[in-house]
Amino acid sequence: MSTNETLFTILSLIFFSMLNVTFYNSSNNTYDTASDNQAIINGVSLGQSLIEDITLRSFDENTINNNLSDVDSLTNTMNFGPDPGEYYVSQFDDIDDFNNYTKIDSIDGIGTFRLSVGVNYISDSNLSQNSYSKTFLKKITVYVENEFLKNSIILDYIVGY
Numbered sequence: 001m002s003t004n005e006t007l008f009t010i011l012s013l014i015f016f017s018m019l020n021v022t023f024y025n026s027s028n029n030t031y032d033t034a035s036d037n038q039a040i041i042n043g044v045s046l047g048q049s050l051i052e053d054i055t056l057r058s059f060d061e062n063t064i065n066n067n068l069s070d071v072d073s074l075t076n077t078m079n080f081g082p083d084p085g086e087y088y089v090s091q092f093d094d095i096d097d098f099n100n101y102t103k104i105d106s107i108d109g110i111g112t113f114r115l116s117v118g119v120n121y122i123s124d125s126n127l128s129q130n131s132y133s134k135t136f137l138k139k140i141t142v143y144v145e146n147e148f149l150k151n152s153i154i155l156d157y158i159v160g161y
Helices: 003-055
Strands: 102-107 111-122 137-145 153-160
Touching (some): 003 111, 003 153
Antiparallel strands (some): 102 111, 111 137, 137 153
16 A cells, blocks of 8 residues: 555545544434423423413412402412421312422433422512512412423413402
């Protein structure tokens, strides 16, 4: 083999090695993107399902058996969360029982999803602003985390009474 042929062979091997690495990185990125997308789809689905479950409950502990017209009769925000004796989700009877609730769910191939819930009153005049005063509007926020998600998924849902 002449020097030119040897040089050509070495350069060809280097070129094909670089091409192989580029192809591998490209296919790996495609796999990562597919996993990311699958995690987003499943995360949103789990979050929406949890919101649907929450909204099946009464607006407030004090609206379960009563019709209220005065916001002062509603639960104080510092009392949001499960009521005494409510240890399981099946015992939650109103929306704010889910405040600070966390649920872990697993899906094969995508891993574990952590769903966290926050419940707040919101301002009547600005729906994006939490209110420290009682109102007839509550915002349910579900945060979804998973190892394939670069950022948490945040789902908000507003319920009015």
